[in-house]
Structure formats: structure tokens, C-alpha cells
Amino acid sequence: DAGVTQSPTHLIKTRGQQVTLRCSPISGHKSVSWYQQVLGQGPQFIFQYYEKEERGRGNFPDRFSARQFPNYSSELNVNALLLGDSALYLCASSRGPLGTDTQYFGPGTRLTVL
Amino acid sequence: KQEVTQIPAALSVPEGENLVLNCSFTDSAIYNLQWFRQDPGKGLTSLLLIQSSQREQTSGRLNASLDKSSGRSTLYIAASQPGDSATYLCAVSLSGGSQGNLIFGKGTKLSVKP
Numbered sequence A: 001d002a003g004v005t006q007s008p009t010h011l012i013k014t015r016g017q018q019v020t021l022r023c024s025p026i027s028g029h030k031s032v033s034w035y036q037q038v039l040g041q042g043p044q045f046i047f048q049y050y051e052k053e054e055r056g057r058g059n060f061p062d063r064f065s066a067r068q069f070p071n072y073s074s075e076l077n078v079n080a081l082l083l084g085d086s087a088l089y090l091c092a093s094s095r096g097p098l099g100t101d102t103q104y105f106g107p108g109t110r111l112t113v114l
Numbered sequence B: 001k002q003e004v005t006q007i008p009a010a011l012s013v014p015e016g017e018n019l020v021l022n023c024s025f026t027d028s029a030i031y032n033l034q035w036f037r038q039d040p041g042k043g044l045t046s047l048l049l050i051q052s053s054q055r056e057q058t059s060g061r062l063n064a065s066l067d068k069s070s071g072r073s074t075l076y077i078a079a080s081q082p083g084d085s086a087t088y089l090c091a092v093s094l095s096g097g098s099q100g101n102l103i104f105g106k107g108t109k110l111s112v113k114p
Helices: none
Strands: A005-007 A010-013 A019-024 A031-037 A044-050 A053-057 A064-068 A074-078 A087-094 A109-113 B004-007 B010-014 B019-025 B030-038 B044-051 B056-059 B062-067 B072-077 B086-094 B102-104 B108-113
Touching: A005 A087, A010 A019, A019 A087, A019 A109, A031 A074, A044 A064, A044 A074, A044 B102, A074 A087, B004 B086, B010 B019, B019 B030, B019 B086, B019 B108, B030 B062, B030 B072, B044 B056, B044 B062, B044 B072, B072 B086
Parallel strands: A010 A109, B010 B108
Antiparallel strands: A005 A019, A019 A074, A031 A044, A031 A087, A044 A053, A064 A074, A087 A109, B004 B019, B019 B072, B030 B044, B030 B086, B056 B062, B062 B072, B086 B102, B086 B108
């Protein structure tokens, strides 16, 4: 079975632009979570979606938004990009939304904001 | 607020040495604790997951222990190899609530010298 996939692999944007990142979960997984990992830090939780509804949100500004589609894939959108948004964005999928469900991570999208 | 700390931040050892990585967390109300490996610029690979009711898990040369009451976990790597060089992250999943986001430490960067 294919693992979690993310696209694009790398992305370069300039300040003020908008970006959309995509994630496809493992087949049969209904929960998708997004994390931001700044260089030298551990990943920070951004959003969790389950059955197309937001189940959790981390401490990120409203410039960050996400959605989940009927096929359980997900998009993360970031508006008005800042230099500090440069990071590795990780997507994780799990069967369910709870802490008991093991999360499996994708390879990430490297976003550079110039 | 749950905080996860990993010590040391970096570790360099000669090949063949046994080593221990440490992880501590401030709130013992966790569902599970997971150890991940991350190669430079890559996503996360799950190594071991310990449920809150368990004391340890083993996989090959890796052994992870969990002492929930004291808020500590260790990852033991036996007979280290240059291929073990990577950053090791621990993460906890919180109990209670309706979401399953992970809270990560900043990681320990391991370098195994041939």
C-alpha cells in the first residue's frame, strides 16, 4: 500500500504570496493532521481534520487554513506569506482522530519564502 | 500545558557503542509515546510506539522504555552504526479531548562515526 503522499516536494514563494499544499492519506485513513517544522525544532501541530471536519487547531494565525475532501485528501493554505513561514510542512494520516490512533507521516513539503 | 524535552540536543559516538537518548514530558496524562527518526530534510519514520499501559517496546537494536509516572522515556540503541546517524524525535499523544495531535520534543541529533 502507498504511504502518505505530499505535493509539491519543494516550493519557493515570495512574501505576501499565497500557497497551497496537498496531502493524500493512506488508503482507509480518515484523519489528516498538518504540522510545521522549522529548522532545528520539532514539528508543531497546525490542524487535524476527520471526516471532513476540523477536529483540532494549533496556535497558528488565521492566515493558515485547511480543508479535507470527500476522498479524505487534504489541502493546507497559507495566505500573506511571511519569511517565518519557511519550514518543512508535514502531513500525517491515521484511521481515527484520537490519540490512540497511530499517525503516519508523509515526506513533507519544503516551503521557502523569500 | 504539555512540554516535551529531549536531552542531549546532539550526540556523537564511535561506531559500535551503545547509547541512550532521553525524553521527558511534563503531563503524565498521555495515550502513548512515539519515537521517530528523521533524516536531513526528510519526513518522519516511526521507530517505536509505547502505549501508556506499557513499559517498553523493542525492535531489533532499538529498545524504548516508558515511565509515565515520572514523565520519562528512553531510547536505547545497541551497537550503533553510521547508518543510525539522524535526528531522533519523541512525541506524546494526549489523553482526553477529541483530537489526537502529537506534541514533539526538539530532537536529539545523533552522529555515529565510523
